[in-house]
Structures are given as C-alpha cells and as structure tokens.
Amino acid sequence: MQISKYNASGNDFIIFQAIDNAKFYSINRSDLAVRLCDRFNGVGADGLIIIKRSKGDSDFAWEFYNSDGSEAAMCGNGSRAAALYAYKNQICDNSCSFETGAGIIRATTNENSVEVALSQPKRLSEPFYEMGLEWSFYDTGVPHLVSFVDDLAKFDLEICKAMRKKYNANVNYAKFDGKILLVRTFERGVENETNACGTGMAAAFFTGFERFGLDKKASVMPKSKEILSLRFDGQTIHFGGKVSHIFDTAIY
Secondary structure, three states: OOEEEEOOOOEEEEEEEEOHHHHHOOOOOHHHHHHHOOOOOOOOOEEEEEEEEEOOOOOEEEEEOOOOOOOOOOOOHHHHHHHHHHHHHOEEEEEEEEEEEEEEEEEEEOEEEEEEEOOOOOOEEEEEEEEEEEEEEEOOOEEEEEEEEOOOHHHHHHHHHHHHHHHHEEEEEEEEEOEEEEEEEEEEOOOEEEEHHHHHHHHHHHHHHOOOOOOEEEEEEEEEEOOOOEEEEEOOOOEEEEEEEEEEEEOO
C-alpha cells in the first residue's frame, strides 16, 4: 500500500487512495488508523484519511479516522491536506469538492496553500457557565466548546477532559490580542491538546464574530504558531493556510 504523509498547521495526517483498490474494502480501517498513527510503532500521525470514489458529482469522497481509531465526520486541517493530496495525485483540479460526513467541502489549492469552505456553523446551545468558565457551543463540522480567556496559560487539561467527556466535544480556549486570534484545542479522538485544529479555530473565530465583535475576517494562530486566515461570508466559514507534503512510502 502506498501512503503519503501531509502536515497542515501542525496537524499531521497519513493519506492513501482507495479509488481503484478493491482490497481496501476488506480492511478494518479503524484498526489500520490505530496501527499507522502510532508514533512509536507506526508511521505516526493525528489522523488517517482515505480518499474514495464519489457517490455523486463531487471529485472524490473521504473517510477520516482519529489516531484512536474513531471515525470523524470532519477535520478542517485534514480537509486541506486531503485537497492538496488529491490535486498532487491528479484526482482533481486545483478547485474541487469532496464528500465528508459533515457534507460537501469545497477547496481551492494555490501551490501549497489551500482554502476550504467549511460546512455552515451551527449553534448547539446558548452560552453557559461551567467549571469557572463561560462556554459557547458550536458545530463547525464537529462539535466544539469555546471559552474566551484573558490568558491562554490557563488552558487546563483536566477541565478539558471533563468537558470533552460530558459534552462529547472538542474543547478550545481562545484569546484575541487585538491583531490575532490565539487558540488552543483539546481534540477528542486524540484525547490531548494538539498543535492545531481547523474546525476548532473556526469555532473560536465564529464565537468571536457572533459574541465579541470580531471582524468577518481574521488571522488565527494555533499552538503550532502558524498564521492562518479565516473569513465568514454570511453563511460559510472559509479557512486557509499552508499545507506540507512530508513524504511518500510503501507499507506492507
């Protein structure tokens, strides 16, 4: 099996295509994700992306698995990595659409920079207080809790774990410093803080826009320190930044 590794904003992904690979459908993809994503006994990654044939008019479809083997409907950074992989492997042109569990995602590739139009954000509850913090709750492809704080050093793994478990959601701390929106994310499926989370940055951005006067366009910086761009067109959040192709290899 030929696999590739891509990195988007500090999130790394193993990607392979199963469009013309009938053998793939007999493989337990959840077990495969656990084995390949293991950073000590495998290739090492935050997630596994499998490119498949579209069932409709899109250029392709995907399956996305977290490193613990759980399947996720959407991953913002993963979607940008998938789009660049598909473009480099001549599965699509630089403008494409693909099917995810969160709906059709549209992407535009410009050299090694990719912008995706995420699914329309949905508010899952009114703001609420819990564990000493105020939370907003949105779905930007997957559910995210967001708390705006005055100091990102207050990021507390124990609070994150408790909120993740209770609400079955990713957990984000955010701060706007006047120029850049800073975000730290605890990701379900990884069950720890990650260097970046695309849908988490989108949820923090949309919380800032809806509740705290953030402009419709913002620069966002996750833990990886890479600057990304987010903008809201009134319906859809557009999320863009660089993607790196790390390597290709064969596994047996």
